[in-house]
Amino acid sequence: MDSFEYRNGRLHCEEVLLSQVAERFGTPTYVYSRDAIERAYLAYSQALEGKKALVCYAVKANSNLAVLNILARLGAGFDIVSLGELERVLKAGAQPEKIVFSGVGKQPHEIVRALDVGIHCFNIESESELERVNQVAGECGKVADISFRVNPDVDAGTHPYISTGLKENKFGIAIAEADRIYTHAASLEHVHVVGMDCHIGSQLTEIAPFMDALDRLLALVDALAEKGIIIQHLDLGGGLGVCYTDETPPTPQAYIAAVLEKMADRDMGLIFEPGRSIVANAGVMLTRVEFLKCNEHKNFAIIDGAMNDLIRPSLYSAYQEIIPVEIREGETQPYDLVGPVCETGDFLGKDRQLNLQEGDLLAVCSAGAYGFVMSSNYNTRPRAAEVMIDDNAMHEIRARETLHDLMRGETLLPKGN
């Protein structure tokens, strides 16, 4: 979080006081640092300099157009999972030949559009999807470049909801079936096998599971080569963890160095699909304390941000640091930070030692990934504003929703019915 720091007890993002952001745009508001995003991306791209490699940012982590545009300007590729994400990255200036299309349920119209713009590769997740891509490509008179997401059955050692590489998960094709499916794909007319991909989970804090997966994939690559099926690139997905509290995940440099070492004597392209590690610590969510409510068991701080704005604590019991925007000297107390949504699970943090008064501003840290993008309108709450800080400038990159936005498209039944 080094783009966010205290100076004289007041929290800044780059050269901007976060209290000024709250004053200008209200709360809750997501605030991102351009510098932090750029540095996180460059850690990947510079470690891969001179290699046949693509860094395809996983759009799902934070899909704001301004975020995508910052990355596109640096030459990033993108990992998308829907037509919506495809249109976003195109609007943000992505180069189509640097886009990979992941996800288990690609629809025909999504495949058509991706073929039209000429994406790099479809990451296919099942035999039925293979048939669909082959058929749609045929109807378009095209040949689709494809990769299979192979499920290597390794335990990423992460939260069960975000662990994806075990055989009980819905993702990818089983490694035991891969040989047969690749062989079949090689016989089809409208697909061209170019790659192999995997994504074993998210928020991994060790290199070992990535290396296990890589070993298993390379064994499969070699077995296929013997049959004349040549895999040109390996896509290792995303998954590198970040520090939310006291985790010590490997740096992108260390992770990539380990991968490059294993790949040293192979002439293969590499793709990475980082999401969280690019944006998580480049963002905070600003929220204000509405009320303090204390009883003999508990102190509650009722804040204006809620589970609809940031669902990770409620959904995954995820821990996100919560810090004051202005430090107040004096004694702290344990507080549960809860939102106004009518659910017991509506909390952003529990038992946090803080010295609070009503009206205080707080920053929920590491909120740049899977924050705004997972927000909802539950309880008819407009979604938050998003602001990008660039040195001493603040840019509103998404206006707070209005109640009009929320009711758009809804209609009453005709009178008399």
Ligand code: LLP
């Ligand atoms: N590639 C694929 C195919 C993925 O499924 C994902 C994330 C990524 C790349 C990016 O992974 P990352 O580098 O961000 O770990 N909402 C959850 C995380 C879900 C991740 C889903 N897939 C959370 O808030 O923790």
